[in-house]
Amino acid sequence: MLKTHHGSCHCGAVKFEADIDLDAGTGKCNCSICTKKRNWSAQIKPDAFRLLTDPAALEEYVFGSGSAHHVFCKTCGVSSFGHGYVEEIGGAYYSVSIACLDDLTPAEMAALPVQHMDGAANNWWNAPEVISHM
Template sequence: MLKTHHGSCHCGAVKFEADIDLAAGTGKCNCSICTKKRNWSAQIKPDAFRLLTDPAGCGDYQFGSNSAHHIFCKTCGVSPFGHGYVEEIGGAYYSVSIACLDDLTPAEMAALPVQYMDGADNLWWNPPAVTAHL
């Protein structure tokens, strides 16, 4: 079910709202940045995302193909969302960090469906052999 969720970084300098159907699934990837950040996210289309604070408080990190913007709070360093364009996944997207959604309880998070992706080997549509660390 589509629901408007509210989220933020740790210090609250970056706040957003996003329309997400969490029952449709969330994702964890084993690529280099997702592994280091222990990223757990839900992808949505850009029109389902609204930044509620001044974008000047956000930093932007890119690497590799520069197709993804890894956004982080300049104050606390937490990465509440990212965005980019990848044709293979439907074009423009926003990726919202599940851990930064302020209106989910731990029990609700634990019940969410998770899809694992092998980004380390560029086999995004397949789960990696080992997922326990993700």
């Protein structure tokens, strides 16, 4: 069910709201940056995301093809969302960190459906052999 969720970074300098159907699924990837960040996210279209604080509180990191903008708080370093454009997944997107959604309880998080993606092998539509570390 589509619901407006509220989220933030650790220090509260970055706040956002996003319309997300968490029942549609969340994702964990084993690519180099997602593994190191322990990324767990839900993807939405750009019009479903609203930054509620000054964009000056943000910094971003872009690497490789430049298709993904890894955004983080300048103060605490937490990456509460990112955005980019990848044709294979439907074009423009925002990726919202599940751990940064302030209105979810741990029990609600634990019940979310998760798809594991083998980004390390560019095999995005399949799970890697080992997922227990993700």
